[in-house]
Amino acid sequence: MTDWQPSELAREREAFRRTQRRRALAVATVATAVVVGAVAYVVATAPGWERARQAFFSPERAVEVLPEVAEGLLLNLRVWVVASVVGLVVGLLLAVVRTSRLPALFPLRVLTVVYVDVFRGVPVLLVLLLAGFGLPALRLEWLPVSAAFLGGLAIVLTYTAYLAEIFRAGIESVHPSQVAAARSLGLSRGQTVRRVVLPQAVRNVTAPTASTLVSLQKDSGLISILGAVDAIRAAQIATTGDYNFTPYVVAGLLFLLLSIPLTRLVDAWSARQGWRGRLRGVSGGGVIR
C-alpha cells in the first residue's frame, strides 16, 4: 500500500460535495417549513376549524377512551397474528401445490385455483358478511359463531388467497437452472423444492409479503361490521350519543402505532439477511451520481 494523502483535486471535490450537502439540507428545511406552514394556515383559518378541533382532537376525550379503544385493539392484534400465521403457512402450501406437477396433486391443484380465484375476486367485505351471517345459519354445532371468530375466518380466507398468489410469483421467479443444478446433484424433487426453490422464492417476495401483512393488519378492523368489539367498534361505541369523534382518531393512531414499527421491522429483517440477492447492485453499490 502506498501512503496516500488526498490530492488537491480530491480535497476540492470533497469541499464541493460538502457545500452541496449543506445546500441540500437548507433546501429540505425551507421546503418542509413552507409546506407545514401552508397546511397549518389553511386548516387554522378554515371557518370550521374550532368546531373540528373539538370534535376530533379533544385531549380529554382521547385520554378517556384510550383504555376501551386499546382493549379493542388487542382483538385486532389477535386476529392479525392468527391470520398472518395461518395465511403464511397455508398460502405457501397452496403455492407449492399449485406449481407442482405431481399427478396425485391434480385434484388439489384444481381446488387451489378455484379457491384463489374466488377469494381474490370477491370483496373482503362480502366475504365477511357471508361468513358472519351465512355460516351461523347452517347451525353447525362444532362451529364457533362469535363475531370475532367468523370475522377472523373471513380475513384468513381472503388473505390466504393473496399470500398464495404472492408465493406463487416468488416460486416462478426462481430460474429453472437452479432446479437443474439441484437435480443434477442428485437432490429429489421434494428436496429441491424445500432447500433450493422455496428459500429463494420467499426471499424474492419479502417486500410484497410484508405489505400484504400490513394491509391485513388494517383490514382486521373490518370484523367490526359483524359486531366484534375491536378498536374501531370500541371507538364507534364511544362516539354514540355525543358529536365527538376523537375516539376514531385515537383508533387511527393506535393502528399506525402498530403498522409503522411492523414495516420497519420487516425492512430491518430483510436487510439483515446475508443474501442481498438481485438488489445488491442497486442498494450496495454506493450512491450513483
Next chain:
Amino acid sequence: MSASLLSLRGVRKTYPGPGRGAAPKVVLDGVDLDVTEHECVVLIGASGSGKSTLLRVIDLLEEVDDGQVLLDGVDVADPWVDANAARARMAMVFQQYNLFPHLRVLDNVTLALRLVHGRGRAEAAASGLAMLEKVGLAHKARAYPDELSGGEQQRAAIARALVGAPELLLLDEVTSALDPELVGEVLDLLVALRDEGTTMVVATHEMGFAREVADEVVFLHDGQVHERGTPAQVLDDPQRERTRDFLRRLR
C-alpha cells in the same frame, strides 16, 4: 478394452417447434458415445449443435425421445430406473455456474453431501472445506456466491460437483462466461483433475485445452456425430468438410 462407464446408443432428442403446428426441432439424431473410466471425451461443435443438450441428456435432466443412456450397462433413460441415484453418481458444471445464491459457498458445496449422500453436518463440512482448499477457495467458504468473481464462482461450482466423488464429471462450456484472464485459473484446475484420472465429458470451444486433455474429440453437426477421433486426427487433420469449416472459423 474395458467396458464403458457411459454409453449412448442411438440417442434422439427433439424439442417442440415454436408455436402450434410447427415441426419439432431435432437436436440429437441418433448419437452414439462411449466413455471408459479415466477417459476424457471432448464435445465440439457450433453453437446450437446440441452439446449442452447431449450433456443434459446424460445427466438425465432431459428425457430422450429414443435410444439408450447406459451407465455401467444399465439404461438409466428407462423411466423405472431411480434417476436421482443415477444423477448422484454424475456431476455437472454449468456455463453460468448456477450456484445457489441463498447459500454460502460452503453450504453450496455440502448441500448434496448432506441431503443425498447422508453425511453428518460436521463430516460434510470437513469434506467441503477440503474440496474448497483444493480449488483454492477455502478463504471464501463463508462468502455468498454474489461476493465472488466469475472465476471463483466457477471454481466453487466445480468443488460442489466434485465433493460427492462423482464417477463421471460433465462440464458444459465452463469457461465461456468468464473474462479472458480468469479462464486460465479454471482450465488449470480441469487439467489437474484430468491428470488425476477423473472421467469427464467436456463441451468446450477452447481448442488448446481440448488438445491437451482429450482422449477423444467428438464433432457434433446436424444432431449427429459428424467426425470423431484423437485430438490429432480431428483437430489437426479433419477428414470432413464441415469439421474443417468449423475449425477454420474458430481460428
